[in-house]
Amino acid sequence: MPTAFGIRPATAADGAFLGDMVVEAANWSPGRSRPRYEVLTAPEHGRYVSGWMRPGDAGFVASDPQGEPIGAAWYRMFPRSDPGFGYIGTGVPELIIGVRPIWRAHGVGRALLRALSDNARTEGFARLSLSVERGNFAAVFYRTEGFAVVQSGFGRDTMVKRLR
Numbered sequence: 251m252p253t254a255f256g257i258r259p260a261t262a263a264d265g266a267f268l269g270d271m272v273v274e275a276a277n278w279s280p281g282r283s284r285p286r287y288e289v290l291t292a293p294e295h296g297r298y299v300s301g302w303m304r305p306g307d308a309g310f311v312a313s314d315p316q317g318e319p320i321g322a323a324w325y326r327m328f329p330r331s332d333p334g335f336g337y338i339g340t341g342v343p344e345l346i347i348g349v350r351p352i353w354r355a356h357g358v359g360r361a362l363l364r365a366l367s368d369n370a371r372t373e374g375f376a377r378l379s380l381s382v383e384r385g386n387f388a389a390v391f392y393r394t395e396g397f398a399v400v401q402s403g404f405g406r407d408t409m410v411k412r413l414r
Contacts, residue, residue, distance in 0.1 A: 255358055257365050260309035260324055265302040267311065271322045271348025272298050278386050297334060298326065298346045306343070308373065310365045312358045321349035323362035325370065325378060335381030336408045338400065343370060345380045347388075359388075363395055371413040378411045 260268070272295050276284060302324075309324025325343035328334045336344045345366060349358045370378050380397065382389045383406045397409035 254315050255312045255320060255353070255356075255361070256315075257310050257312050257361055260303070260311050260322060262303040264309070264311055264319070264322065265299060267319045268299045268302055268309070268322055268324060272296075272346065274348035274350065275346055278383070278388065294335065297328070297332070298324075308343075308366070308369050310362050310369070312349070312353075312362055314353075320353045321347070321358045321362055323347040323359070323366045325366060335406065336379040338377070338379045338408060338410060341375075342377050342379050342410075343375055345378050347380075359391065360395065367395075367411065367413060376412065376414055378413065379408060381406050381408050 273284075276282075276295055304326075306327045307324065309322055311319050312321040314320050323345060324347075325345040326334070327341070327343050328337050330337075330340060334344045338344075345363075347359055347362060347366075349362070367378060378397075379400075380392065381403075382392060389407070389409075392409050392411075395411065397411045399407045400410045401408040
C-alpha cells in the first residue's frame with residue numbers, strides 16, 4: 251500500500267506527465283478508458299497541457315519514494331474567447347488535477363491541491379476554479395477543500411474556491 255510521496259513545483263519538462271494526468275482526469279469513471287491520443291487531441295482536453303509551461307502556468311507534481319511522478323495539479327489562465335470547462339472569468343486560473351489510480355485516497359490529491367492553492371494565493375489570485383463531471387467522487391473532495399458549485403452545466407459543475 252503506497253504511503254510516502256513528495257511534492258515539487260512543476261517544470262517545463264513535466265508537460266508529457268501532465269498530459270498523462272489529463273488522461274487520468276478524463277477517464278475518472280470506472281470502465282471509461284479513452285486512449286491518450288484521443289483525449290489529448292480533443293481541444294477541450296488538450297488545452298490544459300498544450301504549450302506547457304506558458305506565462306501564468308503553475309503547478310506541482312507528486313512523486314513516489316523512487317522519484318516516479320504519481321500525480322499533478324496545475325492551473326492555467328484561459329481567455330473569454332477560448333474558455334476551459336471551468337472558466338468563470340478573466341483573471342481566475344482554472345485548475346486540473348490527476349493522480350494515478352493506485353495512489354488515490356492516500357492524500358496525494360489533497361497535498362497537491364493545497365500546494366496549488368497556497369501558490370495561487372501567494373501569486374495574488376483571489377479565486378481558483380475547476381470543472382467536475384456529475385457523479386465524479388472528486389466533487390466531495392473538492393467541497394472538503396473549500397470549493398463550492400457556482401454554475402451547473404450539461405453533466406458538469408463549475409466550482410470555485412475563494413483564496414482570501
